[in-house]
Amino acid sequence: EVQLVESGGGLVQPGGSLRLSCTASGFTFRLYPMNWVRQAPGKGFERVSGISEGGTNTYYADSVKGRFTISRDNAKNTLYLQLNSLKTEDTAIYYCAKNWGSPTMTRGQGTQVTVSA
Numbered sequence: 001e002v003q004l005v006e007s008g009g010g011l012v013q014p015g016g017s018l019r020l021s022c023t024a025s026g027f028t029f030r031l032y033p034m035n036w037v038r039q040a041p042g043k044g045f046e047r048v049s050g051i052s053e054g055g056t057n058t059y060y061a062d063s064v065k066g067r068f069t070i071s072r073d074n075a076k077n078t079l080y081l082q083l084n085s086l087k088t089e090d091t092a093i094y095y096c097a098k099n100w101g102s103p104t105m106t107r108g109q110g111t112q113v114t115v116s117a
Contacts, residue, residue, distance in 0.1 A: 002026040002106045004096050009111030011104060015087050022079040022096030030054075030074035033099040036081045038092035046092075047100060049081060063089075074089065086115045 008020040022038070035050040049070040050059040058070055069082040079096050093110040 004073060004098065004106060004108035006094065006096055006111040009094060009113045011114045011116065012086055013117055014086060014088060014115055016115070018083045018086065018113060020081040020083065020094055020096075020113075022108060024077045024079065024096075024098070027098070029077040032098055033060045034079045034091075036068075036070060036073060036079070036094060036098045037097050037100065038090075038094045038113075039110075040089075040092040045094075045095075047101075048094070050100070051079070056091075083113065086113075088115050091115050 002065055003025045005023045006020060008018060012020060031053055033050060033052050036048045037045050038048050041044050045099055048064055049068055051070045051072055055072050057101050067085045071080045091114050093112050095107040095110045097107040099105045
């Protein structure tokens with residue numbers, strides 16, 4: 001059974017930083033590209049960032065480019081997202097996702113990020 005468990009969210013002031021983690025199990029993590037997606041209150045899912053199987057290629061939404069950094073440790077089956085220079089509009093539940101955009105997409109339970117003064 002595929003399991004994705006996110007952690008690291010919290011309440012932070014504008015300009016602050018957080019590091020999100022996603023621990024994967026139930027599949028061969030190193031063989032899959034992975035993504036971070038988020039859902040803000042009252043809005044749909046937004047793909048924030050993606051990373052290739054080996055970590056060589058990355059994707060960032062324009063809204064987070066230059067502020068967020070995605071990485072992965074295939075030896076630890078873990079995906080990361082470093083969030084810097086946070087803005088109030090980054091407030092959302094953040095999910096890691098396998099097979100994003102496909103009928104077989106799987107995501108975790110999410111971790112709440114709240115950016116507020």
